[in-house]
Amino acid sequence: MTISVDLKKRLGSFTLEATFAGSGALTALFGQSGSGKTSLVNLIAGLTKPDQGRIVVGDTVLVDTTKRIFLPPHKRRIGYVFQDARLFPHLTVSQNLRYGRWFAPKVERYADIDGVVELLGIGHLLQRRPDALSGGEKQRVAIGRALIASPRLMLMDEPLAALDDARKAEILPYIERLRDETKIPIIYVSHSVAEVARLANDVVILSGGRVLSHGLAADVLARHDLLPASEKAEAGALIQLVVAEQEPPYGLTVLRSKGGEWRLPRIEAATGTKVRVRVRARDVMLATEKPSGISALNVLEGVVAGIDTGDGPDVLVTLVCGDDRLFSRITRRSLETMALRTGQRLYLVIKAVSFEGGAAAFRHPAAG
Ligand SMILES: Nc1ncnc2c1ncn2[C@@H]1O[C@H](COP(=O)(O)OP(=O)(O)OP(=O)(O)O)[C@@H](O)[C@H]1O
Numbered sequence: 001m002t003i004s005v006d007l008k009k010r011l012g013s014f015t016l017e018a019t020f021a022g023s024g025a026l027t028a029l030f031g032q033s034g035s036g037k038t039s040l041v042n043l044i045a046g047l048t049k050p051d052q053g054r055i056v057v058g059d060t061v062l063v064d065t066t067k068r069i070f071l072p073p074h075k076r077r078i079g080y081v082f083q084d085a086r087l088f089p090h091l092t093v094s095q096n097l098r099y100g101r102w103f104a105p106k107v108e109r110y111a112d113i114d115g116v117v118e119l120l121g122i123g124h125l126l127q128r129r130p131d132a133l134s135g136g137e138k139q140r141v142a143i144g145r146a147l148i149a150s151p152r153l154m155l156m157d158e159p160l161a162a163l164d165d166a167r168k169a170e171i172l173p174y175i176e177r178l179r180d181e182t183k184i185p186i187i188y189v190s191h192s193v194a195e196v197a198r199l200a201n202d203v204v205i206l207s208g209g210r211v212l213s214h215g216l217a218a219d220v221l222a223r224h225d226l227l228p229a230s231e232k233a234e235a236g237a238l239i240q241l242v243v244a245e246q247e248p249p250y251g252l253t254v255l256r257s258k259g260g261e262w263r264l265p266r267i268e269a270a271t272g273t274k275v276r277v278r279v280r281a282r283d284v285m286l287a288t289e290k291p292s293g294i295s296a297l298n299v300l301e302g303v304v305a306g307i308d309t310g311d312g313p314d315v316l317v318t319l320v321c322g323d324d325r326l327f328s329r330i331t332r333r334s335l336e337t338m339a340l341r342t343g344q345r346l347y348l349v350i351k352a353v354s355f356e357g358g359a360a361a362f363r364h365p366a367a368g
Contacts (some may be wrong), residue, residue, distance in 0.1 A: 001185050003027065003153065007043055007053035007063075014075045016040060020204045020214040026179045026186040027164055028196040028217070030229040031206035037189045040206070041157055045080070046073035046188065057153045058186065074239050079146030079184070081156040085138035087130040093265035096127040119181060122173050136167035139172055147182070154178070154186040160195060161297050168195075175199060193234035197221055197278045198356040222325060224281070224308070224316055236280035238356070239324045243273045252297070259323025263297040264353055276356040281316060284328035285349040288338055298350035302326060304342050307335065319348060 016036045019035040021025075027039050042048045044055055046062065049070060054307040055062040057316075062071045079100075087096050097113060117123050120140045131136055141161055146154060159175075160168045172195075179186060179199065191198050196203055196217065203220040212226050218238040220226075226237050241255035241262055253267040255275065262277075269275060291299060302319035309315045315335050317328045326348060340346075 001040070001058040001183060002056075003149075003185050003187070004056045004060075005044065007040070007050045007055065009039065009043060009048065009050045009053075011039060014039070016043075016209040018204075018206065018209075018211050020202075020211055022185060022187070022202045022204075025089055025201045026188055026199050027202040027204060028200035029189045029204050029206060030185060030193075030196050032230065035206040038157070038207040039192075039209075041155055041187070041189060044153075045075050045078055046071060046156060060152060077150065077152040079149055079151030079154045081142050081146055081159045082153065083158045083161045085130070085135075085142035087138060087141055087145070089130050092127055092129055093122065093133070093208065096130070096141055097126075097144050097148050100145040101150075111148050113148060116144045116147045117359055119147075119177055126355050134167060135163045136170040139163070139167075139171055143174065143178065147178070147184075151184060155189075156186060157189045158191070160190075160192075172198060173357070191228070191231070193221065193227060193231045194354075197234075197238050198276075198361055222327070224327070233282060233326070233328075234280060236278055236283070237324065238276060238278050239326070240274055240291045241277055242276060243267065243269045243271055245271060246270075250327075257324055259302065259324050259326075260300045260321065262300075262350075262353065264355060267319045267355055276355050279326055279350060280352070280354075281362075282328035282331040283352040284326060284352060285326050285328060285351065286317065286319075286334070286338065286340070286349040287349060288344075290347050291349055292294070294349065296349045296351055298353065299328075300346050300348045300350065302346055304340060304344045304346060306342065307340060309335075319346065321348065 002021060002023060006019045009016045016039050018040055031037050044187060050063060050065060052065045054064045061069050062076055063069060101205055110143045114321050119141060121142050122144060125133060125137055188199060200217040203217045204214040213220050213223055221238055224235040227246060241257050244254045251266050252263045255262040255264060267275060300321045302321040304317060305320045306318040312328050313332055315332055317330060319326050
């Protein structure tokens with residue numbers, strides 16, 4: 001199911017002008033504070049009316065100012081998940097979940113409670129009240145309550161922002177399941193590159209009320225120039241690898257891409273499974289000769305495709321390895337002493353790779 005948004009709204013001296021289309025599963029709205037994310041979410045939810053524009057989810061027109069269509073919020077069937085879970089404190093988890101059911105007209109109810117409980121792994125929590133749940137568990141219940149209302153669209157507004165890293169890690173696999181196992185499109189607001197890299201199929205970068213870029217996650221996140229300064233250290237490539245074999249004695253998994261062979265801490269996945277990994281530019285060192293006697297496990301060959309010198313002491317080198325584009329952030333001094341130039345063949349020494357889960361988020365739903 002697709003979502004298309006084309007909106008204009010003035011809010012005091014701020015103007016939001018957003019046009020994008022998401023191909024389906026999870027579209028991340030990414031931008032720094034004040035870029036207009038919440039204003040856009042409020043327009044999609046129907047809490048505010050656009051000055052002009054259109055929002056369509058699948059076949060349903062939520063807003064079309066030229067046709068004077070404005071579905072009120074309660075008729076949009078949007079499931080919300082906010083930073084704080086907002087569960088009813090006096091109701092058990094089970095009662096909180098059942099409450100969501102009344103929001104869907106009977107004929108349009110497709111979600112069954114058992115399926116949602118299983119999807120989110122909350123069966124053992126059903127009789128507890130919210131004050132006996134961890135932050136991550138509360139969020140899973142909040143997602144469940146939203147799902148049980150059989151929404152046509154899920155709006156998740158920084159759902160992990162209030163959680164510590166351990167709780168985030170606990171809940172991310174459930175958001176992946178939601179993305180991969182239900183057909184409900186998700187708009188996911190975030191200002192974390194790490195989260196967006198892991199979850200998003202499509203990314204919309206907002207800045208000053210405008211869409212700076214939108215498209216597939218791997219393409220948009222490669223645009224280092226568009227990321228907010230606070231997230232530049234996280235910038236890098238998002239690539240797909242295929243599990244080749246396990247190396248049990250070392251606790252490693254061997255993966256392949258056209259660019260070569262990779263070794264990562266063990267991934268529980270069968271041979272042939274496609275996985276998504278993120279390689280940060282700051283974790284890639286460059287060498288003009290094949291390094292030997294080094295501890296790094298991943299050394300690939302690549303060709304310099306671009307050098308972005310920018311204003312700071314660092315430069316960003318883009319390299320092509322097989323079918324992939326990788327990035328390396330090095331100092332201007334290294335650029336000069338190594339005399340790097342476009343077209344040069346180099347070795348990439350990769351210090352760290354983060355596994356971002358199954359590669360389902362890479363599939364473009366339009367491509368099946
Ligand atoms: N009703 C309003 N009247 C005037 N200005 C507004 C109104 N609502 C939002 N703004 C302004 O619009 C801009 C975008 O705000 P918005 O809350 O959408 O940003 P955001 O990207 O969600 O930020 P954050 O990540 O901090 O929540 C801000 O400059 C804000 O002050």
